[in-house]
Amino acid sequence: MGPSGPRGSLAPMSEQQREIRVGLLGCGNVGGALVPLVAERADEIARRTGVRLSIERVAVRNTARDRGIDFGDGVLTHDAMSVVTDPDIDVVVEVIGGIEPARELISAALRAGKPVITGNKELLANVGVELFQLADEHGVDLLFEAAVAGGIPLIRPLRESLRGEPVSRVMGILNGTTNFILSKMANEGADYADALSEAQRLGYAERDPTADVEGFDAGAKAAIIATIAFGAKVVAGDVYHEGISGITAGDIAIAARLGYAVKLLGIAEKDRSTGAVAVRVHPTMVPLDHPLASVRDSFNAVFVEGDAVGSLMFFGRGAGGAPTASAVLGDLVDAAVNLAAGTHGSLGSFDRAKALPIDETSSEYLLALDVADRPGVLHQVTGVFARHGVSIRAAEQEGHGPEARLVFITHTAREADVQATVAELRDLDVVGRIGGLLRVIGE
Numbered sequence: 001m002g003p004s005g006p007r008g009s010l011a012p013m014s015e016q017q018r019e020i021r022v023g024l025l026g027c028g029n030v031g032g033a034l035v036p037l038v039a040e041r042a043d044e045i046a047r048r049t050g051v052r053l054s055i056e057r058v059a060v061r062n063t064a065r066d067r068g069i070d071f072g073d074g075v076l077t078h079d080a081m082s083v084v085t086d087p088d089i090d091v092v093v094e095v096i097g098g099i100e101p102a103r104e105l106i107s108a109a110l111r112a113g114k115p116v117i118t119g120n121k122e123l124l125a126n127v128g129v130e131l132f133q134l135a136d137e138h139g140v141d142l143l144f145e146a147a148v149a150g151g152i153p154l155i156r157p158l159r160e161s162l163r164g165e166p167v168s169r170v171m172g173i174l175n176g177t178t179n180f181i182l183s184k185m186a187n188e189g190a191d192y193a194d195a196l197s198e199a200q201r202l203g204y205a206e207r208d209p210t211a212d213v214e215g216f217d218a219g220a221k222a223a224i225i226a227t228i229a230f231g232a233k234v235v236a237g238d239v240y241h242e243g244i245s246g247i248t249a250g251d252i253a254i255a256a257r258l259g260y261a262v263k264l265l266g267i268a269e270k271d272r273s274t275g276a277v278a279v280r281v282h283p284t285m286v287p288l289d290h291p292l293a294s295v296r297d298s299f300n301a302v303f304v305e306g307d308a309v310g311s312l313m314f315f316g317r318g319a320g321g322a323p324t325a326s327a328v329l330g331d332l333v334d335a336a337v338n339l340a341a342g343t344h345g346s347l348g349s350f351d352r353a354k355a356l357p358i359d360e361t362s363s364e365y366l367l368a369l370d371v372a373d374r375p376g377v378l379h380q381v382t383g384v385f386a387r388h389g390v391s392i393r394a395a396e397q398e399g400h401g402p403e404a405r406l407v408f409i410t411h412t413a414r415e416a417d418v419q420a421t422v423a424e425l426r427d428l429d430v431v432g433r434i435g436g437l438l439r440v441i442g443e
Contacts, residue, residue: 017046020336021056023089025080026096027067029321030119035069037325051336057083084109091335094118110134115335117328119146125220125236132347141344143331148221149300151323152316158228165306167229171267172302173295174221176318177205177212178244178264183296186252204298214243215281222266226279230270232353234279240358242282251436254368254407260285261293278356285366285440359416366409368435373404377430388421
């Protein structure tokens, strides 16, 4: 929209300004950062947009807890639904997480004609399309930039700037915890357990890190990305998950020697000929000259590939109270401006995705085998690959005697054929331990 439209207007502070009263559900890391950010930016936002944001009510579990914020009388409440139904509240921000009661609260707000901003990836990855349709039915915004990649602007480019672009693949580092762990293992040769302990000590990992290290957090984000990028209803259950807990320092060292970095990637791909969508999360070998290989520590990055636009990369802080609150505020400004103008942004309709199971996807693979060092072993092993139609691109032997290891990189092969190869290799008496099977991407 051009400079004369509501998004680009530079309204002076005058009687033309409209106050938009905000109800905030949740005041943890993100909500606690949003409150002072709104206060700090209110004048500038009002000057540039003609709307003045004011957080009027905040729902929290514990009203007695000291959050370092002076809310004033009557702002805090235990009753989240009372915030949603308050006739003096214009816009609702939900940052409590989880599916219920968030789903009920957001639905109630939308039915009441109130725009909603949420950072709830779990909710959107399971019932997002249902809520998008509800928002359209009632002519209000449901915005969720903060649900994926924290403060990195990704959802808005996918839903607006790239809406006419035939996007073929979106892949990226969607979880800062796992990227920190893998970076530490790569840079310092640390084993997984030590790297995880360090991440927990620094606050990058939860006491129970399962959602992060087993890929569920990244999987929820990948489902949302696929839904928006492809206009297809993808839910969390459609996403294949494989985490990093089985990755060893030895696996990472082999990858580095061969010219790759190991990253936990969320990958969403669409087959143009069949319309099938494959969404998966797994450790991946990324060539060192690929932009994703250089993303370290707790940073996130997302690589978008389109037929016309080529390749785009979005990089930045993927988590944390302040970056995520910044994304929430951006959505809040958009929703407020649209509400004042009597309009909203629609995501349109979504078809049910034809989900492609992991067995039908294709990739290159790295496989390392501890083997007996005697004549004929290589012939036996490569014979198994040949029987399952898996072509070997490169092979080498590391060590001798009881420490002999064969390392293979395949040409592009079907997942099902590679898994069948691994299963038969396990039955060979000349094969000891089979190392981690790593998919290779980005060539």
